[in-house]
Amino acid sequence: MSRTIRIRKGANIRLKGRPSSSIVDAPKAAVYAVQPPDFTGVIPKLRVKEGDAVKAGSPLFFSKDNPSVLFTSPTSGVVKSVVRGEKRKILAVLIEANQRGEAESFATLDPKTADRTAILGAMLNSGLFAFVQQRPFAIAADPADHPRSIHISGFNSAPLAPEMSVVLEGRMADFQTGIYALGQLAGKQGVHIGVRSGDRLFADIKGAELTQFEGPHPTGNVGVQIHHAAPLNKGETLWTMHAEDVANLGVLLSQGSYQPTRVVGAGGSEHPKPQHMRTLVGSALSTLVAGHSDTENTRYISGDPLTGTDAGAAGYLGSLHHQVCLLPEGNQPKFLLTDGWLSPGLNKFSLSRSYPTWLMPKSKEFTMDTNSNGEERAFVVTGQYEPVFPFDIYPVQLIKSIMANDIDGMEKLGIYEVAPEDFALCEYACTSKIAVQKVVRDGLDMLKKELG
Amino acid sequence: MKALHNILDSIRPHFEEGGKLSKFWVVYDSLETFAFTPGHTNKNGVHVRDGVDLKRTMFLVILALVPALLFGTWNQGHQYLLSIGDISLADPWNHMIWDKLLIGAWKVLPLVVVSYGVGLGIEFLFAGMRNHSINEGFLVSGMLIPLIMPIDVPLWMVAVAVAFAVIIAKEVFGGTGMNILNVALTARAFLFFAYPKQLSGEIWIHEVATSKADGLLVDGYTGATALGHLASTVGKPMMDADVTTVMGMFQPGGMFSFSNAFLGLIPGSIGETSALAILIGAALLIWTGIGSWKVMSSFLAGGLVMAFLFNLMGMNAYMTLPPIHQVVMGGFMFGMVFMATDPVSASQTERGKWIYGFLGGFLSIMIRVFNPAYPEGVMMAILFMNVMAPLIDHYVIQGNVSKREKRATLAAELRATA
Numbered sequence: 018m019s020r021t022i023r024i025r026k027g028a029n030i031r032l033k034g035r036p037s038s039s040i041v042d043a044p045k046a047a048v049y050a051v052q053p054p055d056f057t058g059v060i061p062k063l064r065v066k067e068g069d070a071v072k073a074g075s076p077l078f079f080s081k082d083n084p085s086v087l088f089t090s091p092t093s094g095v096v097k098s099v100v101r102g103e104k105r106k107i108l109a110v111l112i113e114a115n116q117r118g119e120a121e122s123f124a125t126l127d128p129k130t131a132d133r134t135a136i137l138g139a140m141l142n143s144g145l146f147a148f149v150q151q152r153p154f155a156i157a158a159d160p161a162d163h164p165r166s167i168h169i170s171g172f173n174s175a176p177l178a179p180e181m182s183v184v185l186e187g188r189m190a191d192f193q194t195g196i197y198a199l200g201q202l203a204g205k206q207g208v209h210i211g212v213r214s215g216d217r218l219f220a221d222i223k224g225a226e227l228t229q230f231e232g233p234h235p236t237g238n239v240g241v242q243i244h245h246a247a248p249l250n251k252g253e254t255l256w257t258m259h260a261e262d263v264a265n266l267g268v269l270l271s272q273g274s275y276q277p278t279r280v281v282g283a284g285g286s287e288h289p290k291p292q293h294m295r296t297l298v299g300s301a302l303s304t305l306v307a308g309h310s311d312t313e314n315t316r317y318i319s320g321d322p323l324t325g326t327d328a329g330a331a332g333y334l335g336s337l338h339h340q341v342c343l344l345p346e347g348n349q350p351k352f353l354l355t356d357g358w359l360s361p362g363l364n365k366f367s368l369s370r371s372y373p374t375w376l377m378p379k380s381k382e383f384t385m386d387t388n389s390n391g392e393e394r395a396f397v398v399t400g401q402y403e404p405v406f407p408f409d410i411y412p413v414q415l416i417k418s419i420m421a422n423d424i425d426g427m428e429k430l431g432i433y434e435v436a437p438e439d440f441a442l443c444e445y446a447c448t449s450k451i452a453v454q455k456v457v458r459d460g461l462d463m464l465k466k467e468l469g
Numbered sequence: 470m471k472a473l474h475n476i477l478d479s480i481r482p483h484f485e486e487g488g489k490l491s492k493f494w495v496v497y498d499s500l501e502t503f504a505f506t507p508g509h510t511n512k513n514g515v516h517v518r519d520g521v522d523l524k525r526t527m528f529l530v531i532l533a534l535v536p537a538l539l540f541g542t543w544n545q546g547h548q549y550l551l552s553i554g555d556i557s558l559a560d561p562w563n564h565m566i567w568d569k570l571l572i573g574a575w576k577v578l579p580l581v582v583v584s585y586g587v588g589l590g591i592e593f594l595f596a597g598m599r600n601h602s603i604n605e606g607f608l609v610s611g612m613l614i615p616l617i618m619p620i621d622v623p624l625w626m627v628a629v630a631v632a633f634a635v636i637i638a639k640e641v642f643g644g645t646g647m648n649i650l651n652v653a654l655t656a657r658a659f660l661f662f663a664y665p666k667q668l669s670g671e672i673w674i675h676e677v678a679t680s681k682a683d684g685l686l687v688d689g690y691t692g693a694t695a696l697g698h699l700a701s702t703v704g705k706p707m708m709d710a711d712v713t714t715v716m717g718m719f720q721p722g723g724m725f726s727f728s729n730a731f732l733g734l735i736p737g738s739i740g741e742t743s744a745l746a747i748l749i750g751a752a753l754l755i756w757t758g759i760g761s762w763k764v765m766s767s768f769l770a771g772g773l774v775m776a777f778l779f780n781l782m783g784m785n786a787y788m789t790l791p792p793i794h795q796v797v798m799g800g801f802m803f804g805m806v807f808m809a810t811d812p813v814s815a816s817q818t819e820r821g822k823w824i825y826g827f828l829g830g831f832l833s834i835m836i837r838v839f840n841p842a843y844p845e846g847v848m849m850a851i852l853f854m855n856v857m858a859p860l861i862d863h864y865v866i867q868g869n870v871s872k873r874e875k876r877a878t879l880a881a882e883l884r885a886t887a
Contacts, residue, residue: 030517144852178557250877252884344516350474350505357506358524365520370758371529372520383750387510391522392502394604395646398526399812400761403819409873411866413817444515448523449646454514 021214022245024232024369026407028368028442032322033382036282040183043281049091049299050100050109052334053076055456056147058156058465061088061107068098074121074143076276079109083159089144089295091277093119111332112299125273128198131422136198140266144429148262148337152243152255154461155436164256166206166247167199169225169263173212175321176235177342179282182218183293184261186280186340190265193222199258200224202454210260211242235407240439244408249434261339279339283303286384287315287323287343292369294341300334305341308456316387317358318342323455349386357393365390367403394449402453405442408434411444416453419458419460424467427460437461477501488814495596499603509585522629522668527605529757534612534807535752541739542573545620548736549622549675558734560726574618576675580615583624583847587631588614595640595853600623606645606652606813607635616740617800617848618660618667626664630656650855651814654804654848661848673697673736694737695725700841703785712786719790729871730797732850749804760810765818765824767807770801771830772796779838788839795834804847805830814855821861 053061062080065071071094076087090112097113116436121142126135126323137160140146151158158164164247172181184290185192199208212219213236214229228246239257249255258266261279268276277298283305284291290307302317309315312330319328320338328334334341356364362372366383374383402412410431418426437454477500483490501507509567509862532870546569550556558563588611596603614631634656639648660668672678677692693701695718702712712731727808729735735742741747754760754774776792783789796802809815809829816825829850836846 030705032517053828101670248876250873250880252881258725263526316510316516318516325516327516342516346510348508348510350508352473353504353506357504358522358528363518364685367520369519369521369526370524370756374520385517387516388506389509389511389518389520390520391506391524392509392602394523395644397523397606397646398759399815399817400822409869411818411869414862414866429873430866431869431873445517446519448519448521451517452514469574 019212019227019229021229021231022406024230024236024241024245026101026404027233027235028405028446029174029233029446030323030376031366031379031382032176033285033286033384034288034291035382036179036284036291036293037179038180038183038293040186040280040295041295043294043300044304045114045294046130046300046304047114048097048301049094049112049114049297050301051088051090051112051299051333052109053078053107055336056088056157059086063107063110065096065110065227067096067098071093071096071112072119072121075188078107078169080157083161084162085141086146086157087141087146089275091299093117093179103200120274120276123269123273123275126270128194128201128270130199131201131431133201136201136270139269143269145262145266145269145275148258148265150257151437152249152257153395153433154465155438156379156461157464158256162254163204164202164255165204166209167203167256167258168209168211168239168243169258169260170239171210171238171260172216173282173339174234175225175323175340176234177282177284177340178237178321179293179339181260182216184280185218185264186265188264189218189221191264191271192260193224194267194271195263196222196224198270199263202256206247209242209246211246213237213239214422218444235442239435240436240441241407242314243436251300251428251433259337259339265386279334281334281338282340283307283317284340285344286313287344287345298334298336302328302332302334302341302371303332305334306343309343314346316344316346323445324438345384347386351388368450369401380389389450391448393451393452396449396451399447401445401446401448405446406440408439410434412440416451416456417454419463422463424464427464432460432464472665474505476762477504486613492597495593495603495848499593502602502720513562523605526759527608527614529753529759530609530807531612533753533760534740536746536749537616537740537803537871538612539731540743541616542577543569544573544733544742545576545739546570546572547674547734552674552677552687552692553680553685554687566659572675576620577615579624580618580622580739583614583627584631585611585613587628588635591632591635591640595644599644603710604645610634617653617657617668617738617803619738621670621672622660626660626667630660633659644759645823646813648813649859650852651808651811654808654852658852661845673738689724693737694799694844695719695730695735695780696837696844698725699790703841705837716786719794724800727794727797730794738800738803740800741800744802747802747806754806754810760806761812761815761822763822764815765805767823767826768809768830769796771827771832772801772805772834773830775831775834778835799837800845800847801830801833803835804851808847808851809854814858816861818862821858821865824861825854825858830858875886
């Protein structure tokens with residue numbers, strides 16, 4: 018019997034438009050994108066140019082610092098264009114799909130007998146290694162590292178998140194193959210899966226240590242699970258991977274092809290039909306919104322509403338994202354008495370108790386727009402981050418040490434253990450509207466640079 | 470409300486860069502954002518944000534101050550009429566209620582106006598200089614300051630105190646959120662030390678000196694507060710006639726009986742007298758989660774423990790006062806609910822809040838009894854704890870840091886031996 022860890026801190030943001038448990042195949046996208054900014058810490062070097070023909074698994078670019086880490090095309094077609102931003106930074110490589118389903122073929126491997134080098138090689142060549150992240154720093158993993166352990170979260174807790182049982186439906190054999198493979202890569206502490214307590218989905222999985230977790234968001238964040246099950250110490254490195262990518266790894270090893278499947282939770286109050294949709298990494302978002310057309314007043318989010326990116330109606334599903342959310346834009350001023358700061362606020366969800374909505378039944382869901390509901394201020398209110406931050410770390414003090422560029426302070430206060438996403442709820446709850454996740458990202462980057 | 474927003478939009482160009490009134494941009498900006506939460510959307514982070522903002526938070530604190538303000542206004546009139554014998558202690562509370570409110574408001578309103586006028590004026594000045602928008606912090610400080618003033622304090626003194634507090638205690642540190650000391654208490658402390666004669670002694674009832682000169686003052690009314698009377702007993706034997714007279718006022722039926730002190734029917738600073746009105750405010754602060762219940766409850770516990778220890782010592786009459794009576798007098802309750810809980814100057818760690826609150830309450834009663842020159846020990850105690858709060862936090866955080874370091878060392882040793 019695995020042990021159960023009960024987490025009390027955190028909060029569920031009760032957004033309207035949760036995906037129903039039904040699942041459909043999304044229409045095939047005409048254009049796919051692989052976006053280098055999705056892979057934090059990677060400086061891309063192109064391997065293709067406009068007009069090149071590619072197959073699923075053909076490399077598009079590689080990482081400048083780790084040339085063996087390839088980023089590959091999710092489908093077959095031709096390179097439509099390379100989108101560049103300021104200073105010619107590569108923002109996306111667009112693939113015009115030919116819908117022929119051609120794929121590069123990779124060797125099949127039996128993960129139980131294959132050695133570390135072979136498995137790592139297969140992951141690197143196919144582009145699957147790009148989906149491995151590391152802690153500390155919450156960046157793309159370095160294949161030269163020997164991680165002490167590999168961690169996988171077995172459930173999502175973010176608002177509007179897809180259900181893992183739907184995501185992995187019919188894929189448990191592939192998932193098991195992937196776990197065996199990761200077992201060859203992980204160090205002495207092996208592979209860990211954080212499971213929602215009472216969930217039987219992973220009960221038969223071998224080759225991994227299961228820990229049960231109970232509690233509100235962000236309990237599903239792998240960082241929270243690591244902190245409570247096997248905390249990361251200074252000088253250690255570990256890897257994390259999303260469960261769906263573990264199943265994709267299983268497919269790679271057993272079938273020899275790169276099939277970056279995504280079952281996304283498509284939802285949000287503006288989504289016409291919130292449900293699970295099966296698609297591929299990098300699909301155009303337009304295929305996942307069930308014909309939603311009011312693009313002017315709607316925010317198209319790739320990822321969850323707390324950590325995702327504002328992709329725009331013409332955007333694409335981010336490589337590490339598993340959700341698409343449509344929320345109303347909040348770009349209209351709010352009059353103080355009707356829906357501003359002096360209003361009764363019967364429709365304002367708040368983790369503070371300054372609006373009466375906290376008295377409403379827990380089942381009530383709210384429509385929230387993207388308005389910041391106030392202006393940015395210095396830190397004033399205290400005791401607001403701690404109740405939604407399930408780490409034995411002082412969040413405000415850590416943030417302040419980052420703002421003060423105090424490298425030594427950040428190290429001591431535990432920055433090694435956290436990722437920006439772990440602070441998403443703090444940012445949500447912040448009365449002073451501070452951009453907490455960005456501060457944490459800056460802090461991690463600063464520390465990485467300092468350590469060289 | 471589209472119409473109002475259109476008007477604001479139409480005058481906006483005058484205040485923008487290059488407009489005739491661009492110097493007053495801060496004024497325009499603060500008015501606009503007061504009326505309308507701007508249509509700013511979230512970028513590069515969370516896409517949805519909590520409904521609460523600093524304006525809402527500060528507004529709720531002001532709402533929590535309203536019972537103390539209303540009661541204080543009434544009580545100042547009540548005390549005046551009592552002191553000149555127009556009413557008796559046995560009169561019902563609503564006898565001459567309009568006279569009481571009017572007399573109170575006549576003095577209290579100008580104080581509020583001066584406090585806000587001077588404070589906000591300075592805030593606008595600094596915001597303009599620094600080119601940032603007005604912070605909401607002073608909305609609360611501006612209401613707290615009149616509530617901790619004696620009724621007859623000259624308005625110019627309040628103006629000077631507010632200016633000192635806002636500039637020295639807050640703006641030089643960088644404005645709201647950056648201050649070390651509580652702004653309102655700094656204003657009070659400034660007056661206390663700069664104009665000791667005007668702020669101590671017998672000025673706590675409206676026009677008490679004039680009434681005395683006119684021979685109107687009823688026996689027993691000196692214009693001193695409960696703490697002032699008690700301070701006069703220190704150093705005298707317990708059986709001294711003066712002492713027994715004073716202590717008699719604290720017995721049931723006396724002027725400063727527990728019930729009078731709890732309800733607030735005693736002389737004192739405008740907002741501090743009624744424990745009941747303050748506790749109503751406290752209930753709102755705790756209910757909405759804005760005031761820290763940890764600070765409040767540990768502050769109360771600290772005060773009760775110190776008073777109980779004094780009971781055990783019993784070296785003078787002051788020490789024998791029951792703990793529950795001690796904490797409803799003077800500024801203890803007001804300090805506990807509205808001053809100690811100021812999140813900027815209090816301890817910022819949850820564990821630190823327990824320590825900070827307890828020591829604050831403990832020291833309040835200690836200073837009050839040990840040093841009769843400072844009858845208002847609460848002010849000194851909270852300011853002292855404001856200074857100590859970063860130290861408390863430092864040790865609380867250090868505990869967390871060394872725990873993490875120990876874990877890392879242990880892990881490193883394990884790796885080395887393996």
